[in-house]
Amino acid sequence: MAQPMIGVIGGSGVYQIEGLADAEWRHVDTPWGAPSDAILTGLLDGIAMAFLPRHGRGHVHAPSEVPFRANIDALKRLGVTDVLAVSACGSFREEMAPGDFVVVDQYIDRTFARAKSFFGTGCVAHVAFSHPTCARLSEAAAQAGTAAGVRVHRGGTYLAMEGPQFSTLAESRLYREVWGADVIGMTGMPEAKLAREAELCYASVAMVTDYDCWHPGHDAVDVAAVIRTLTQNSANARTLVARLPAHLGDRPAACPCGCDRALEHAIMTAPNKRDAALVARLDAVAGRVLGA
């Protein structure tokens, strides 16, 4: 049995969490630059927590400019084992209504202007990604959401768009009717990919704020509509986080899904061909397998 350390990445509307003992905002430097903000660390019911607001306090980073690699590296560097990502999203399903939470289990990645890997020339790696989220952490998040009084949908496909503009009607219909996506947002990727590369368990709670623009009975999404739902969603997300430690339970140290061993057979570059500078940058993310 092992104690986890939980990293919470707060999305739009979630810029802090309450109730941490020994709370401290810590600045963490990474070889990938500065994270979105300082990271709030402390203990919640005896469980170590680290909270990072994805857009920074005051919402300063646009989705395309979020320093995703630095964020994941910084959490790993602090000792985080499990990342709970909290995000606002639009819904493509009538039954996934504003105010509901969707525990995402699949993605369609339509982003194109972001660095998506820690690896590259000089150290090439290909992690498995057919099941992009951690089933163990997702289940705990779903239980904590239900305990917080929220309607929780277990499973859903998140379409990650580049943004920052919202979708056209044609795009919204394509994603919903042809591609079968359930929710849409601008930040789920490459965050989930990078968490897998860093051997972190990752679960995503997408909080529905709107019906994007496909729904004939609702106005097309705009920021005002998002904000109307965001305040309640954000309070519910903070309650979910407060309930999370109670739902982690006694757990085996090794992740049953293998998230914590994702790099075991992933690195292709021969040891004598590896780029020393890149290997050094990978100290936190891949030090376990690179011996960096």
Ligand SMILES: CSC[C@H]1O[C@H](OP(=O)(O)O)[C@H](O)[C@@H]1O
């Ligand atoms: C304010 S609406 C668009 C904005 O909100 C979502 O952010 P996050 O995923 O960090 O909660 C969405 O992805 C966009 O970045």
Ligand SMILES: Nc1ncnc2[nH]cnc12
């Ligand atoms: N409809 C939508 N599209 C993209 N990101 C969102 N975040 C919240 N609602 C959204």
